[in-house]
Amino acid sequence: xxxxxxxxxxxxxxxxxxxxxxxxxxxxxxxxxxxxxxxxxxxxxxxxxxxxxxxxxxxxxxxxxxxxxxxxxxxxxxxxxxxxxxxxxxxxxxxxxxxxxxxxxxxxxxxxxxxxxxxxxxxxxxxxxxxxxxxxxxxxxxxxxxxxxxxxxxxxxxxxxxxxxxxxxxxxxxxxxxxxxxxxxxxxxxxxxxxxxxxxxxxxxxxxxxxxx
Amino acid sequence: xxxxxxxxxxxxxxxxxxxxxxxxxxxxxxxxxxxxxxxxxxxxxxxxxxxxxxxxxxxxxxxxxxxxxxxxxxxxxxxxxxxxxxxxxxxxxxxxxxxxxxxxxxxxxxxxxxxxxxxxxxxxxxxxxxxxxxxxxxxxxxxxxxxxxxxxxxxxxxxxxxxxxxxxxxxxxxxxxxxxxxxxxxxxxxxxxxxxxxxxxxxxxxxxxxxxx
DNA sequence: TAGATTGTTAATCGATTAACAATC
DNA sequence: TAGATTGTTAATCGATTAACAATC
Numbered sequence: 342x343x344x345x346x347x348x349x350x351x352x353x354x355x356x357x358x359x360x361x362x363x364x365x366x367x368x369x370x371x372x373x374x375x376x377x378x379x380x381x382x383x384x385x386x387x388x389x390x391x392x393x394x395x396x397x398x399x400x401x402x403x404x405x406x407x408x409x410x411x412x413x414x415x416x417x418x419x420x421x422x423x424x425x426x427x428x429x430x431x432x433x434x435x436x437x438x439x440x441x442x443x444x445x446x447x448x449x450x451x452x453x454x455x456x457x458x459x460x461x462x463x464x465x466x467x468x469x470x471x472x473x474x475x476x477x478x479x480x481x482x483x484x485x486x487x488x489x490x491x492x493x494x495x496x497x498x499x500x501x502x503x504x505x506x507x508x509x510x511x512x513x514x515x516x517x518x519x520x521x522x523x524x525x526x527x528x529x530x531x532x533x534x535x536x537x538x539x540x541x542x543x544x545x546x547x548x549x550x551x552x553x554x
Numbered sequence: 555x556x557x558x559x560x561x562x563x564x565x566x567x568x569x570x571x572x573x574x575x576x577x578x579x580x581x582x583x584x585x586x587x588x589x590x591x592x593x594x595x596x597x598x599x600x601x602x603x604x605x606x607x608x609x610x611x612x613x614x615x616x617x618x619x620x621x622x623x624x625x626x627x628x629x630x631x632x633x634x635x636x637x638x639x640x641x642x643x644x645x646x647x648x649x650x651x652x653x654x655x656x657x658x659x660x661x662x663x664x665x666x667x668x669x670x671x672x673x674x675x676x677x678x679x680x681x682x683x684x685x686x687x688x689x690x691x692x693x694x695x696x697x698x699x700x701x702x703x704x705x706x707x708x709x710x711x712x713x714x715x716x717x718x719x720x721x722x723x724x725x726x727x728x729x730x731x732x733x734x735x736x737x738x739x740x741x742x743x744x745x746x747x748x749x750x751x752x753x754x755x756x757x758x759x760x761x762x763x764x765x766x767x
Numbered sequence: 768t769a770g771a772t773t774g775t776t777a778a779t780c781g782a783t784t785a786a787c788a789a790t791c
Numbered sequence: 792t793a794g795a796t797t798g799t800t801a802a803t804c805g806a807t808t809a810a811c812a813a814t815c
Contacts, residue, residue, distance in 0.1 A: 347806070348753060355752040359731070373772070382733065386808055389774065401772045401815045424755050433653055437646035441747060449755055487762070488755055512758025514750055518572070520595065528757040530750055534654060537727055537743055539568040540561060542637050542662055542701055544741040545725025549700070560782070586796070599784055602798065614791045614796045772814085779808070790797075 350391050351418070356381055357391070358414045364407050373404035419448035425486045427510075429501050430493035431456040431471050434516060438490050439467045452484050474504060481508035488512040495519045502529075559607055564631070566604050569594055571627045577620050586617035632661035638699045640723075642714050643706035644669040644684050647729060651703050652680045665697050687717060694721035701725040708732045715742075 360380055364372060374392070375385040392399070392410075395417040399405045426442070428435045431454045442451045454471035456462055462473045472480050480486070489510050493501045498517035505513065506527055513529045515521055521529050573593055577585060587605070588598040605612070605623075608630040612618045639655070641648045644667045655664045667684035669675055675686045685693050693699070702723050706714045711730035718726065719740055726742045728734055734742050 348757070349806075351753050351756050352746075352749050355749045356746075358752075359748065375772085380733075384808065385772095386810090387806095389772095390807080393774070397774090399773050401774095401813085403815090404772070418752065418756055420755075420759055424759070426751070426755075433646055433650035437650050438747070440646055442751070445748065446752070449751060488751070488758055490751070511762045512754040514754045520593075526761050528754060528761050530754045530757075532745070532747075532750060533565075533569075534651070534745075535572065535658065536565050536568045537745055538639070538655070538662060538701070538703070539571075539631065539659070540564050541725040541727045541741060541743045542633075542639075543564050543631055544561070544743075545701060546633055546637070548739050548741050549724045562782075588796085597784065598796090599786095600782095602796095603783080606798070610798090612797050614789085614798095616791090617796070770815105774813085775811090777808105777810080780806085782803105782805085784801105784803070786801080787799090788797105789799100791795095 346394055350394060353381070353383065353387070353391050354395070354414055354418055357388070358411065358418065361407055361411045361414070365411065370407055371400075371403040371405065372407055372410070374399075376404070415448070423448040423450060424488055425453075425484050426451045426488045426490065427453040427455060427481070427484075427486045427505075428469070428490050428492065429455045429474075429505060430491060430497075430517075431458075431461045431466065432492060434492040435490075436466060438492065439469050443467045443469070449488075453480055453486065455480075474501070477504050478508045481505070481510060486510060488514070490514045490516065491521075492516045563604050563607060566594070566596065566600070567608070567627055567631055570601070570604070571624065571631065574620055574624045574627070578624065583620055584613075584616040584618065585620055585623070587612075589617070628661070636661040636663060637701055638666075638697050639664045639701045639703065640666040640668060640694070640697075640699045640718075641682070641703050641705065642668045642687075642718060643704060643710075643730075644671075644674045644679065645705060647705040648703075649679060651705065652682050656680045656682075662701075666693055666699065668693075687714065690717050691721045694718070694723060699723060701727070703727045703729065705729045 357377055374388040377388045378385040395413040397413050398409055426449055428438050428451060439451060451469060454469050455474050455477055456471055457474050461471050464471050487510060489505045491498060491501060491513055495517050498519040499521060502513055502521045511527055515529055515531050518535055523529050570590055587601040590601045591598040608626040610626050611622055639662055641651050641664060652664060664682060667682050668687050668690055669684055670687050674684050677684050700723060702718050704711060704714060704726055708730050711732040712734060715726055715734045724740055728742055728744050731748055736742050
């Protein structure tokens with residue numbers, strides 16, 4: 342079906358998808374690859390190549406039909422019935438993620454939180470019930486949760502990930518500054534905030550310094 | 555001085571640097587490239603190639619001296635006097651970043667917060683005073699802030715970025731789901747949470763599905 | 768029709784990996 | 792010394808870009 346798609350391509354398709362929403366809202370009916378390119382900062386060749394992955398129907402006169410392209414990317418990117426997400430670790434970052442993702446993407450709904458602190462367990466934050474980690478097996482099964490965002494302290498990351506995987510989760514977005522060891526059937530992506538900030542610090546400094554170069 | 559270094563290399567150097575801290579804490583004095591490789595998931599060739607950028611002194615018998623390598627990476631990666639950081643937008647995510655980065659990296663100190671909500675302005679969160687955005691010029695100058703993490707709502711992102719840039723900031727780590735337009739003297743990196751989650755959703759689903767492939 | 772755009776293949780570019788002489 | 796590792800150059804790999812025939 343899909344022949345080894347690059348991670349970058351999926352990332353860009355997600356970006357195009359979001360951009361198309363705003364075009365739709367502005368009642369734009371058609372869009373050319375060079376317009377999508379201009380708005381995202383990629384090249385038009387890049388856009389057309391990315392769209393080869395999805396079932397598109399571009400037209401040489403009007404470009405792409407916005408509604409049609411949304412349908413095509415949705416079909417490719419999302420599970421038909423959607424996927425359920427949980428936030429593990431309800432600190433400031435966990436709360437921020439609950440707030441941020443509530444009602445944002447219809448095909449990815451955050452349906453539960455998990456923590457071990459009795460102070461937050463059983464509370465409802467942004468429409469999401471927070472459960473104790475002891476209940477992860479039951480809740481993941483009942484709510485058909487397949488993805489988690491992990492925002493626990495560094496030393497709790499691996500055990501928490503293990504528990505989620507044992508419960509049936511197959512994708513982890515990890516915000517803890519710790520490398521996770523997971524079986525090959527699980528996909529992990531690491532959002533390394535310290536690394537990002539250090540990268541910005543380095544390249545900002547370079548811009549500041551050798552302007553003349 | 556530095557001949558067009560890849561962003562990936564800087565990211566990995568930041569990772570090595572953090573790993574070396576834990577080795578130092580465990581009183582490990584020497585480390586081979588294949589050991590760094592094993593702990594980070596890269597290849598030993600990759601590690602050695604990355605370390606070419608810094609002023610290293612690897613030894614063919616004992617590998618790299620941990621303390622010496624820390625010094626070399628620090629010299630390369632960080633400004634000698636450090637860089638000051640502000641968080642713009644003190645919602646849940648802003649608070650999470652203030653907490654997360656407080657005292658984490660000595661060369662990158664978060665020294666101020668900014669918001670427009672009178673409820674948080676003038677409060678002190680995790681040792682950081684929160685100022686009104688109106689004061690950005692003064693505070694950025696006085697505290698020599700060169701970097702900001704931007705966690706304001708989507709539609710406030712561009713004006714907030716413009717204000718920071720006018721005040722003298724040269725690096726922005728943007729968490730708002732909006733592309734920023736900035737002059738070429740400013741470096742921007744975009745942490746796109748929606749994109750990351752959609753990527754995890756896609757590849758987790760792929761792992762679930764075509765196991766047999 | 769003439770002109771611009773799509774879809775796709777070939778060329779290019781850059782990053783990763785392999786290889787190996789020098790070294791301790 | 793013999794053996795393993797470093798530092799660096801060449802080979803490989805994969806992603807981006809250019810080019811262009813087909814098309815509306």
